[in-house]
Amino acid sequence: MFDKAYISCCAAVGGALEKRGPLGSLFDITAEDSYFGMDSWEQAESEMSRLSVNMLHKKASLAEKDVDVMLGGDLLNQCTATGFAANSLPVPFLGLYNACATAAEALLLGASLVSGGHAEKAVAAVSSHFCSSERQFRFPLEYGSQRPPYSQNTVTGAGAFLLEQSGAVRVTRALIGKVTEKGITDANNMGAAMAPAAAQTLISFFELTGERPTNYDAVVTGDLGREGSALLAKLLESGGIGVKGALDDCGLIVYGPECRGVNAGGSGCGCSACVLATYFWQKLCKKEIRRMLFVGTGALLSPRTVMQKQVIPCIAHLVELESI
């Protein structure tokens, strides 16, 4: 429970595919060039992160010195996209890593620092990039590998949020997730791996608070995609929680039929961050959504743990948002 924590502003940067998708016009910045003018995709991701934070500063009329802390991360080894972005932004920096759940993690930790009076203005910033992620987790794109139909497409996008003691959207409560796994070892099937973590966090939250899905205008997971979302609905229903029509997933919202080759939907840190900073932010500000649960979902694997044939431990953090 947070005494006083609000999201007052947000910014989103997207790639070419995201621009062509249904949310394309809602991004603050998009680029046709997947390199964003840089020499490598890793540097491009870092540039996107920097652009999203700079855009946030601009939209909120903030100077860098006004920001007390930036919290965030990304999917690259040693979280270098965000680390290098922070190097170009001289603000105190706390690096986070909970895979695709990092957006929710940054929001809840930022909210706790603001609510506790440790920071007046905190920025939560995360990113992902399709091309750097494929090289990182699967194969370099140059190999032209085919991916199975249940795999997801890492969103090329960066989202940044300003947290302070007033604003349009209140961060009312949050629940930090526990790591769990149900034996999935296929690194292409992230949705199935992450669904049990999302179910566990949602079931705990409803038990602890007495809330029900129907008390919310939206219950949104980060990036379960088509496979994972179907599995989550089943898991919740078998846990006695009726969710008919109540669930949505950022990975299913970010792309439309005009975006070819995305298989089971979007994924990545940037997926949940960008969909929250565009689609849901607009709905919250217009009060089309008054209360929502935002559940970031992350798979804590690495290429090496996959090679060593280990399972995929997953986590899901929940953030409750209210438009005011």
Place this chain on the structure above:
Amino acid sequence: MFDKAYISCCAAVGGALEKRGPLGSLFDITAEDSYFGMDSWEQAESEMSRLSVNMLHKKASLAEKDVDVMLGGDLLNQCTATGFAANSLPVPFLGLYNACATAAEALLLGASLVSGGHAEKAVAAVSSHFCSSERQFRFPLEYGSQRPPYSQNTVTGAGAFLLEQSGAVRVTRALIGKVTEKGITDANNMGAAMAPAAAQTLISFFELTGERPTNYDAVVTGDLGREGSALLAKLLESGGIGVKGALDDCGLIVYGPECRGVNAGGSGCGCSACVLATYFWQKLCKKEIRRMLFVGTGALLSPRTVMQKQVIPCIAHLVELESI
């Protein structure tokens, strides 16, 4: 500034070289086997992390369900050592990554959650392993590569700390560092890369608070080693801060002459965590040290940023500790 945050207990696990070193007898658990009974060094590191948290629970007579949150990380890709440890410990988990500054980051974020009433009991847990780190950042050990004399030796160790609203050592204040770099691109020279970040954080802290190094019984950096420590003393003196004899470094404390081949000293997340949880914890409890500054130092590079010939951005977080 924290209202009420204390370290009440800590635990440290070390490898064979650390056992032979001057702090050997202060570790809770040490092993001659660098695999810690597991199949790979990555899994060994995760096992060390799990052992350190389990030992902490035992020393503090805690059940897993008593812990409200575990915060931590490590140096491996996607922080899998800690992620997999968290998978075997069913407590809410927040993954962090600020390279070797992660111990200080976990302590300050844990302190803020406890002080703000968001958690009653928070565990901060970090680890590093020489063999998994060499494979990760430099070369597989099997290659038998030689390292230059100014390089440091990643500590095989895991440290865990229990934070709550009472205890033997108070976490009074903290300063979150800003990312900085001074053009160093040699990934073997971490000390030189990180010293400017430590200097920046210490100079900011002394300016903001009016404190001086002589107000403390110890001003301790995480893992600057011989090269970095000498550089930090010079940088502080040129910043007008007299530090004659006031500085110490966990990387210089963890190994003695009996530990061969460690070159310029220890490094890694486990270095600062284990030296704080053993050597300094003992001195704080005996009140041989009443006030100290613990400055975690981290280099935010990855093997890929080194291959892409980028600079090494660094960060240093400061935590002020007081024995009571």
